[in-house]
Amino acid sequence: MQVKSIYRNARISAFKAREVTREIQGLPATDALDLLRFVPKKAAELIFKTLSSAVANAENNNNLNVANLVVQEAVVGEGPTFKRFQPKARGSAGPIRKRTSHIRIVLTDEVEIKRREDKAAKKSKKPAAKKAGAKKKTTAAAKSAATETVAPETTATETKE
Structure with a gap:
């Protein structure tokens, strides 16, 4: 069975968050949580919250065993961009784009667990x-x-x- 968790409008660019999600794809959920605890990036904290929410959904709503869960997919898409302006010289203005992203994590218990040591x-x-x-x-x-x-x-x- 598949369990999803989505974090919408996260205040980080999708490019920066994708770097972290590539590391956890295909890992067991418990190993992915352990890995995210020690990654020194802002995206790791946001993805950690999303992943722990997906694990809680699987455990409480679907009565699945956490030890059998695997990160099937961890996808980061672009969200809306806030457009702001920075004053520049001689009365002009320069654009500033504050990017957001949508983080989607899908867990499943149908895939065989493959650890990195194997x-x-x-x-x-x-x-x-x-x-x-x-x-x-x-x-x-x-x-x-x-x-x-x-x-x-x-x-x-x-x-x-």
């Missing part, structure tokens, strides 16, 4: 498979080294006899 483990296994040819060379070198080490031992035992 992805890192999979990436570390892939290069090992590519180096299989290199391993064969090292094993051949190890065999030749093993035969070299065996030969001096036998000669040492022969001299002792």
